[in-house]
Each structure stands twice: as structure tokens, then as C-alpha cells.
Amino acid sequence: MRIADCTAGSYLECVVQTEAHGLCLAAEHALEVIVNEQPVMRLVCTPSGLDELVIGRLLTEGLIGSAEDIRELYICPEGHTCRVWLREGLKLEPSAERAAEIGTCCTDNRTLALRRAEELKRVELLRWDAEWLKQLAARLGEGEALYRQTHAVHACYLGREGELLCVREDIGRHNALDKAVGYAALHGVRTESCYLFTTGRMPADMVVKAVRAGIPLLASKTYPTDQGLTIARRAGLTLATVERSGRVTVWTDGEGEK
Numbered sequence: 001m002r003i004a005d006c007t008a009g010s011y012l013e014c015v016v017q018t019e020a021h022g023l024c025l026a027a028e029h030a031l032e033v034i035v036n037e038q039p040v041m042r043l044v045c046t047p048s049g050l051d052e053l054v055i056g057r058l059l060t061e062g063l064i065g066s067a068e069d070i071r072e073l074y075i076c077p078e079g080h081t082c083r084v085w086l087r088e089g090l091k092l093e094p095s096a097e098r099a100a101e102i103g104t105c106c107t108d109n110r111t112l113a114l115r116r117a118e119e120l121k122r123v124e125l126l127r128w129d130a131e132w133l134k135q136l137a138a139r140l141g142e143g144e145a146l147y148r149q150t151h152a153v154h155a156c157y158l159g160r161e162g163e164l165l166c167v168r169e170d171i172g173r174h175n176a177l178d179k180a181v182g183y184a185a186l187h188g189v190r191t192e193s194c195y196l197f198t199t200g201r202m203p204a205d206m207v208v209k210a211v212r213a214g215i216p217l218l219a220s221k222t223y224p225t226d227q228g229l230t231i232a233r234r235a236g237l238t239l240a241t242v243e244r245s246g247r248v249t250v251w252t253d254g255e256g257e258k
Helices: 050-060 096-102 130-138 145-150 173-186 204-212 226-235
Strands: 002-005 015-017 024-026 029-035 038-045 070-075 081-086 154-160 163-170 195-198 217-220 238-242 248-253
Touching (some): 015 145, 024 145, 029 050, 038 050, 050 173, 130 154, 130 195, 154 173, 163 173, 226 238, 226 248
Parallel strands (some): 002 070, 217 238
Antiparallel strands (some): 015 024, 070 081, 154 163, 154 195, 238 248
């Protein structure tokens, strides 16, 4: 895969200084993604890690199976347009029929075209330790420089066997998760051995993203929704919440219902 990220040599502001109260605000950035010359999505995001965001979003939307499906990715200098060329053609259809499935997105993201819906594949079972999640929960805020400045973004932590691989922030929890998935794809990290810890809630669409990325464990400081739990059980995804007390609540463990 060839990546031509023209924003790499420039500086896109993620933080905007405002005269009101002398405080900093998170920047909202618009990005249009065009795949094989067809507009596929418009994203509202934080203007950093755009290559990770696009690759992760293509994976979690089921548009590609792996980063190897991408032949070339180009991001314009202003960071407002990303063009992706896949190694094979992509048959897409308008997304209007599935509009209800993306209703919980917390930013103004728009999916313009997608593949015909396919049944989710089950993820591989992960043998994990509750201490791994407790360690991540205890570190919430450490790697979140943007949150400390703006108090207006979500974060997603990618871990593996107790090791923190990366922390990604964005104004949307979906985008933060996509960036973490994109990081794994770009660095050749095998997702079946990883887990995600999000600072946002775990409804159906977040669960689907984790499953499509091949991540076997999704955790948060919040609870899942009923539909999120139903899909996780069906796909063999482990869902867990780390309470403020440090107690780990396992909603489904990838093997059976809780």
C-alpha cells in the first residue's frame, strides 16, 4: 500500500484558541472519502491521524477486509479530501436504506455508499485477564492530551496482553475507535490478540465496528445497550465495563451469555 499523506508536512490545528474565557476548543474538521472515484463517506473529525481514520473506517464499515486491499491512499494538503484506490473493484449501493443503522453516531458523519449488508463473522476467542482492563482504566487521561486541553473529545485505547499499543482521540467515539483500528492495520498488529477500551458508550454500531475489525474484546467505563449486547453475543465478542470502584462487569465473555 502506498500512502501519500500531504498533511504530514503541514500542521492542521486540532486545538483552537478562543477569546471567550481564554480557553481552548477542539477543532471540527471535514473530510470527504472517495474510493475508486466514488464518494463513499463524509467525516467530521479531529484533523490528525487522517490516514489511520480512513483505513480504520473502511475496515469497520466492511468496505475492505484488510489494509492489503488498498493499493494507494492520497490525502490532499488541506486534509479535506482523501482518495483511495483499491486493488479490486468495489460494488457499492446507496446507504439510505440503512440510515437507521448509523443513527447513534455522535458526529455529523455521513455514509454515502456501502457494500450490501453481510452477516457478521464471529471473532476469535481471547483469553484475557481483568487486570489488563483495570490497568487501562487507571491510565484514562494519561495519553489524552487533546482532552486535557479541550474537554470535548473521546479516546480509544488499543491493548494487547497488558501492553498499551496506542491511544487515539477524536471528537467522535466512532472516529477514535477507527483510528486505533487503523493504527493496528498500518503497523501489522494482529487484531485477534488485541482489545479496545473506549471512553464512550457501547451501542450496536460500536460493537459492530469491533467485530468487523476482528477485535475480540471491547471494554468501556460505561454500559452497553441492549442491542449492543445482543450483537456481541451473536458474534462471540466479549463486552466488559470497568466500574469506578475497579470492579469489572463482564456482560458476555465470548463463549456464552451472562
